[in-house]
Each structure stands twice: as C-alpha cells, then as structure tokens.
Amino acid sequence: MAVTPLVAIVGRPNVGKSSLFNRLVGQRQAITHEQAGTTRDPNYGYVSWGKKHFLAVDTAGLQKGKGEMEAKVQDQVASVADIADLFVVAVDAGTMITDADRQAAKLALKTGKPVILAINKIDTAGAGLGDSFNRLGIREMIETSAIHGRGSGDLLDAISAHLPEGRAPEPEDKITLALLGRPNVGKSSLLNSLVGKQKTVVSEAAGTTRDVTSAEIKYHGQTIELLDTAGLRRRGKIEPGVEKFSSLRTLAAIARADIGVVLINATELSVAGDQHIAGDVAEAGRGLILVVNKWDLPEKDDKTQSRYTRKLVGDFAFVPWAPLVYTSATQGLNVTKLFELAVDIGKRRQQKISTAKLNNLIQELVAKQPPAGLRGKRPKINYATQIDTAPPTFAIFCTYPELVHFSYQRYLENGIRQQFDFSGTPIKIEFRNKRKDD
DSSP states (O other), X not given: OOOOOEEEEEOSTTSXXXXXXXXXXXXXXXXXXXXXXXXXXXXXXXXEETTEEEEEEEOOOOOTTSSOHHHHHHHHHHHHXXXXXXXXXXXXTTSOOOXXXXXXXXXXXXXXXXXXXXXXOGGGTOSOOHHHHGGGOOSOEEEOBTTXXXXXXXXXXXXXXXXXXXXXXXXXXXXXXXXXXSTTSSHHHHHHHHHTSOOSOOOXXXXXOOSOEEEEEEETTEEEEEEEOOOOXXXXXXXXXXXXXXXXXXXXXXXXXXXXXXXXXXXXXXXXXXXXXXXXXXXXXXXXXEEEEOTTSSOOOTTHHXXXXXXXXXXXXXXXXXXXXXXXTTTTBTHHHHHHHHHHHHHHHTOOOOHXXXXXXXXXXXXXXXXXXXXXXXOOEEEEEEEETTTTEEEEEESSGGGOOHHHHHHHHHHHHHHSOOTTSOOEEEEESOOTTO
C-alpha cells in the first residue's frame, strides 16, 4: 500500500499559513487576505520535492472573537495530531511571541512528531530573528517570506529530510480502498455489505461517521483493507469544528489508499460535490471506481441505466478511465464486483511497460501527429521510458518541453491507454529536456 505523509501547517491567524501553503504546493490554491482567519475550510495539496512526496494541509480556521485563541489553537493541533506526520508551526517575524504561538508550539511538540518552526514575513522584520524565537522550544527554524518565495526551498528541504523517499510499501501485500462520497450516500452500508457483518453504525441521518474506520477481508487470497470515511460536503458548506477535521481525515484517507471508491446517490445523481471528490482522488494519483449506490430506489425501465450512464460519462469526462458500477448496498447488488475491480486495478497500477514497446508506440503516435511549435520552435520527442508505478509514470525526453501543449499530452495518454490497459488508474506523463545519452 502506498503511504503519503501528511504535513500540517498550524498557527494563529494572520501569520501567513495560507501563503506558505501556496508556496509549498506551487499554486495559489488557498485564499489569502490580510484579514485574520480568512481560511475557514481545510486546504490541501500534493507536493513533490525531489524524490519526496507528501500531502500538505493548511488547517487555519482560527477565528477571533469566539472564545480564547489558545483554546482554538489547541483544537486545531489536537484535531490533526493523530493523522499528521510532521508539523510546521508558523509565526510572524514582525510581531512579538504571543500566547497562541506558545500554545501551538507546545502542543505540536507534545505529539512527538517532527516540528519545524517557519518564521514567516521575514521581509518585514529583517533576518537573524532565531534567538528571539528560541523560547518556543522548537530547535529547527527556517526563516521565510511566503509572499516573495524566500526560504520556501529551505523549508521544503527541512520537511523532506524527515520524510521517507518515495512511497514506502507495507510489509504485507495489501490493497486499500477508501469509500468516499457526500454524506448519506451509503458508505457505511456498503462497508457492512462488503465485510458481511455489522462493522459500523448505519443511520439514516447524514454524517454519522466522523472518523475513518477500517476493516480487512480476504478475497481470493488478496488482503483488501476498507476505509469508511466521513461524508465530504461541498467545500463551502463544511462546518467548522468536528466536521471540518473529519474532512481532513478523509483527505488523509485518500492519501493512504490505493484506490478511491466514490459513491454517488442514485436518487441525487452526479452533483458537483461528487466530481470534486473524484478529482481529489485522481489528483492524488490513486485508482478510482465510480459507484452509483442505492440503485434499488429509482423507478426503472429498460433504458434507465443507459440514460444514467450517458449522463455520468459526460459529468466525469475528466476521468474517462474510471469504471462505473451500479450497486445496492442493502440488497447486495454488484457488491463483490468491487473486489474484482480492486484486484484488477491494483495489478494495472503496478504494470510496467518495456522501454522498447513504449518507444515504438510513442514514435507511431508522433509520426501520426507531431507536437505543434511556437515562434519557430518545435518540440522534438527523442525518447520515452516508464519511471514509476502506482500510478504508472512516464518520462518523455524532448527539446522545448515547456512548449508541449496539454492537449498533446492528452493525445499521448490516450494513445498509451489504447495500447495498454490502464483502466481504473491515472497515468502521469512528464516531459523532460534531456536526451537518451544524457
């Protein structure tokens, strides 16, 4: 099973946590504003730095005027203490140490996990402030200016030094499935049906499951771990407190899983939230199965399923490789088919294509449709090889890799998928400015 470490950014409001997060993930994903407490929903993103990979989480969400700030810091750290592998405590270099800073540092250190102090906004306060922040008790300190990018590489180096290289497999050969979806789509019922006994509490009330629970079964000699997660609401609808950190645990479950099983309510077909969750799974490089659950409830004729399928194929066009299954957890319809798919997808995620076969295919695709150029410069594809599995990842060496349009990458991906069966898993293509003999 692939394991992705979780790095939590914590601290009081207005110290630049969201700006630091944006620097780490390499895009402006979190909303930043000078007003304290702008971030109310958990922001997360996948980070690759050298050969290290991790999930960064900007917990934020600490609001003034609603109780003691120290208590909110405590809630923030405590809520992610059991799932985070490393803490980045952010402080403002331009202000004096506050009680909330002390509380965040104390609680992060108390977890026994690695802790790094990010002394942010150094551009407004000058350098050499380490001595004044020694009182927080965090030995490893990095001075940063998230707005200007200063120190972000040093911070990534410091984080990476504590993380394992690549994705460490567990000793036992295991496939982990995360059951995902909006509240009340039947995740716990499906888990119970898969396990064959009452493992979790099932209720008609939406949102019964707050934490990630798990169960293991054997299917034709293959160990399969099932993770039942809390329902993920649309991001703007996530309530602060317990529900907010339940969503963090769900995101951590995606990072922990090999395959995400996204449940869609057959009576409320394919809302935007379902697509967001499927996008989260694909973005994480995990396998994906789309499941229309509660299929026993809609009134049906001989064309109902084909009508549903046409709509879902359109709504999930961004993951055309994901299989679609219709189930009823309460009736046991097609439940074991999920095991068959999981085993097949697990094998495809480990599939390796020989360099010779891959290059023959790429040469054929390029001959049919060469990449477009720009201003007299045209990428020339020289060589391709598979560099990783789970997900299958391919490096294509060429001139002017920055000019390769995303539509051409999609063309090559479609060509690879037509030749080799990678259904159920995303594949990644990296264009590199090197030649074979380099």
